Amino acid sequence: MAPRKTNPDDHPDDLRHTLEAFTVGLQDALKAAITDALHAVLDNQHQGRRTTRNRDHQSESSDDELVDNLFAVRDQHRQAQRDDDQEERQDLVHNNNTSRWESAFKVDIPEFSGSLNPEDFVDWLNMVEEILDFKKVPHDMRVPLVATRFKNRASAWWTQLKESRRRSGKPKIESWERLKKHMRRNFLPYNYERTLYNKLQNLRQGSRSVEEYATDFFQLVSRATLLETEEQLVSRFIGGLRNQLQLALQQFNPSSVSEAHQRALGLEQQFRSNWSSAGSRTRLPQSQNQLSSSPSPDEQQNRSRDDKPSPPTDSIANSRIPRTGALRCYSCGENGHRQTACPKMNRRTMLAHDTEFSSEPLFDDYGSDHDNDGDIIEGDTGPPSNILVLRRSCLAPRAGTESWLRTTLFRTTCTIKGKICKLIVDSGSCTDVLAEDAAKKLGIKTTPHPAPYPLAWLDSSSELRVSKQAVVPFSIGKYHDEVSCDVAPMDACHLLLGRPWEYDRDVLHKGKSNTYSFVFGDRTVTLLPSPEKVEVSPSTVTPRAEPQATGSSKSLLILPKAAFETELRDNPPIWALISSPIVTTSSTEIPPAFTDLLDKFSDVFPEDLPLGLPPLRDIQHHIDLMPNATLPNRPHYRMSPQEHDELRRQVEALVLKGHVRESLSPAAVPALLIPKKDGSWRMCVDSRAINKITVRYRFPIPRLDDLLDQIGRASIFSKLDLKSGYHQIRIRPGDEWKTAFKTREGLFEWMVMPFGLSNAPSTFMRVMNQALRPFIGKFVVVYFDDILIFSSDLKSHLEHLEAVLLVLRRDKLFAARQKCVFGSSQVLFLGYIISDRGLSVDPSKVEAIKSWPTPKSVSDVCSFHGLASFYRRFVHHFSNITAPLTDCLRSSSFTWTPEANQAFKTIKEKLTSAQILALPDFSQVFRVTL
Known part of the structure; x- marks a missing residue:
């Protein structure tokens, strides 16, 4: 039987359940x-x-x-x-x-023009570094930001640097560290680091306070790139202090510079307190010892290590507490006995003593620990060049260490217009007095006294007339004041403060300590007297004084032969003094009308050129060598040992100034010494070999007759002479090696323009013409470093002189004040005497011509003819008169003919009796007669 087929439509519920499950x-x-x-x-x-x-x-x-x-x-x-x-x-x-907090601080990078000194430039770099970090500027923006603050020379340098790197194909400078490296290379001297290290290495406290020494120490350490540990810095800091502080700091063993600094300040304050409690007994023997004995080896070592020569002073910080274990006589300087028991008390020797002065004013600020928070101020000190007169002291022992306070007036020193002067405070004087000689030497302006009066010294027989007065500004340490004084002849001191000053300042005098105290501003000032120094004066030493009838010669400062020989053997050396008056010429005296103007421009007349290189101007000295020329290499000359020492000394001085540096140049010429008229030596460089291969410039040198014709009818003259004018001009960067010269010590090259270079005169005239171009031909003529300013009246002359000084200050050109002449009716300029009457010959040259011997050779004739030709404008028909002399020069053999002898005598007569030539006034019509 076949199976039955199933139809899905037969089971609809199963299909629905399947779909729902799916x-x-x-x-x-x-x-x-x-x-x-x-x-x-x-x-x-x-x-x-x-x-x-x-x-x-x-x-x-x-x-x-x-x-x-x-x-x-x-x-x-x-x-x-x-x-x-x-x-x-x-x-x-x-x-x-x-952002709001940062914007509250207006911090901006300062401008940089490229003209700062090395210390200021390093400080500027450090400040820029701090500002960049504070503002958190990105690294790629730092260089453009800083470059916007460049001005003048710095801006030109930056533009040139960028252009040169662009042309050579180098990358742009974008790193701030690289920019700093280039700036240091360009704006710092080549030996700046070495100089800085030398300053730090040789830094010593000397006579300064600990705070002043520490300030210099920290500044040098911050500027120098030291790779030292903290222990090394502590050792360096302590090593610069005085021996007394070094020994005291050993017990603390400080671990940092800050701790050493604070410990030193505390010890210094402790020493001051000990001195204050001990009174003047601590100070006076030391001062006496300065006069009677030489410094100890320790003091000599300290003095040689100081930055500046600091002779022994009786400053508070340097005073030593007496020790009972070591007795020392302050009369003879020997140990083992006191001054009162000195076996040499009966001898008196008259010696010359030039008082030594430290380099800075000496004062001591006791701070809040001292009574009344005041200042105890001693007399001002200064270098020997600032002393107004030479003080001569007679060394004589005193009976006691404080007896001089009982019998001596208050004497000290003060500063008046930069000069150290002697000052006396005398309560018995009815007026404040300024010495007449001091007023003249210091250039203090005096005015007529409104009520002239007679002034008597002790008795009426020494009466004098006071007819002038002056306002005198003076200072003693921190105390600055001015007082109205009567001007009178006085040799006891330069400034005498009497009752008017004591009344105006409400001064309190303490008789036992002989100090004067008063309130000045918001502080109490106490003036200390200077230790006694027996002055040689007519009252103490009378020449040719006869012994008294009693036979006592104890008051006479005279020694017998045997005693003098003993003195010479025990205390050499002994100097013989010869007194002679100082003769001053009128050419060096400054008229009162020019004093204020010259004080205003005192920076234009320094004692010496500033250390370092002069500014890099638009015009530098160029040395262009011929193409394919062979560079010279000459051996140095043989010299005596003394000449070698002198040459080395001068080269070292130039290196210290920054004018010369060591060289690796392939070219070299020898250096030599030329004697001066005063017996000293001048260093010269035999630059003939380098001059032969140098391209010559053709800048015109002015003619003397053209310069003299510009003066016209001027009646008042001033002459400025630049100080080492050639050394105020830089060598073009990159040409320094061409100036190299040899000595026995090595090879050196010039950073500034030396003497002897072929184009140096042209360069110097270019610099002077560029600086003074607006004035040349109007009231200024310039011939190298000689500047002649001429005017028709005093008022316009002061204006002209001020305009020239302003230009010199602007261009950093410095003059030698001792060689300058101001406001004179006649001046020696280029071998001529120029005056309001005209032109005349130099008397010294006339005397040389007058005493000229009869020539014996062709060279003698040539020398005389050259000197006479310089003044040919003063001799009518000069060529006709000197024709026989010219014939002597043409012949092959020397023949002195009668005609030549007559011409020789005629020229001498005419030049010695030459008339004054009137300078032509081209604003007027005149006729030239031949």
Whole structure:
């Protein structure tokens, strides 16, 4: 039997159940897939946030919860988003607050013009570094930002540097460190680091306070790139202190420079307190010892190590506490006995003593620990060049260490217009007095006294008339004041302060200590007297005085032969004094009308040229060598040992100034010494070999007659002479090796223009003409380093002189004041005497011509003819008169003919009686007669 076929339509319920089951399964699969996908997306989006916020517990939710509540994770996502938004808002508020805080400080990079001295330039670099770090300037923006602050020379240098690197194919300077390297190479002297290390190595406290010494120490350390440990710096700091402080610091063993600094300050304050309690007994013997004995070896060693020569002073910080274990006589300087028991007390020797002075004013500030928070001030000190007069002292022992306070007026020293002057305070004087000689030497302006009166010294027989007065500014340490004084002849001191000064300042005088105290500003000032020095004066030493009838010659400063020989053997050397008046010429005196102007421009007249190189001007000295020329290499000259020492000394001085440096040049010429008229030596370089291969410039040198014709009818003249004018001009960078010269010590090259180069005169005239071009031909004529200023009246002359001095200050050109002449009616210029009457010959040259011997050779005739030709304008028909002399020069053999002898005598007569030639005034019509 066959099976029966089944028809699906026969079972509709089964089909429906199958479809429903399939639909349910499909829905479950889709639901599971969607849930898994949603989990993956949400986990990827919030994984970082869950990690940072420690929300791991949210990820542990069960699958059932996710399936039953699909919005649970979405709510968590919204909460996390809100937390992120809140954090971003807090960060924004913090950044805004930071920006607002930074914007409250107006900090900007200072401008840089390229004309700072080395110390200021290094400080500028450090300041820029701090500002860049403070502003958080990105590294790639630092160079463009700093470059915007370049001005003048610095801007030109930066532009030239970028252009040169572009032409040579080098990359741009984008690193701030690289820019600093280039700037240091260009704006710092080549030996700056070495000089800085030398200063730090030789830094000593000397007579300064600890605070002043520490200030210099920290400045040098900050500028020098030292790779030293803290212990090494501590050792360096302590090694520069005075021996007394070094020994005291050993017990503390400081571990840092700051600790050593604070310890030294405390010890210094302690020494001051000890001195204050001990009174003047600690100071006076030391001062006496300066006069009667030489310094100890320790003091000599300290003095040689100081930056500046610091002779022994009786400053508070340097005073030593007396020790009972070692007795020392302050009269003879020997140990083992006191001054009162000195066996040599009966001898008196008259010696010359030039008082030594330290390099800076000496004062002591006691701070808050001292009564009334005041200053105790001693007299000013200074280098010997600043002393107004030479003080001569007679060494004589005193009976006691304090007896001089009982019998001596208050004497000290003060500073008046940069000069150290003697000062006396005398309460018995009814007026304040300025010495008449001091007023003249210091250039203090005096005015007529409104009520002239007679002034008597002790008795009426020594009466004198006071008819002038002056306002005198003076200073003693920190105390600066000015007082109205009467001007009178006086040799006891330069400035005498009497009752008017005591009344105006409400001065309190303490008789036992002989000190004067008063309130000045907001501080109490106490002036200390200088230790006694027995002055040689007519009152103490009377020439040719006869012994008294009693036979006592104790008051006479005279020694017998045997005693003098003993003195010479025990205390050499002994100097013989010869007194002679100082003769001053009118050419060196400065008229009162020019004093204020010259004081205003005192920086144009320094004692010496500043250390380092002169500024790099538009005009430098170029040395262009001929193509394919052979470079010279000459050996140095043989010299005596003394000449070698002098040459080495001068070269070392030039190296110290920065004018010369060591060289590796392939070319070299020898150096030599030329004697001067005063017996000293001038170093010269034999540059003939290098001049032969140098391309010559053709810049015109002015003619003397053209210069003299420009003066016209002027009546008042001033002459300025530049100080070492050639050394104020730089060698073009890159040409220094062409100036190399040899000595026995090595090879050196010039950084400034030396003497002897072929184009040096042309370069110097170019510099002077460029600087003074607006004035040349109007009221100025220039011939190399001589500048002549001429005017028709005093008022215009002062204006002209001020204009020239302003130009010299602007261009950093310095003059030698001792060689200058101001406001004179006649002046020696280029071998001529120029005056308001005209032109005349130099009397010294006339005397040389007058005493000229009869020529014996052709060279003698040539020399005389050359000197006479210089003044040919003063001799009518000069060529006709000197024709026989010219014939002597033409002949092959020397023949002195009667005609030549007559011409020789005629020229001498005419030049010795030459008339004054009137200078032509080209603004007027005149006739020239031949």
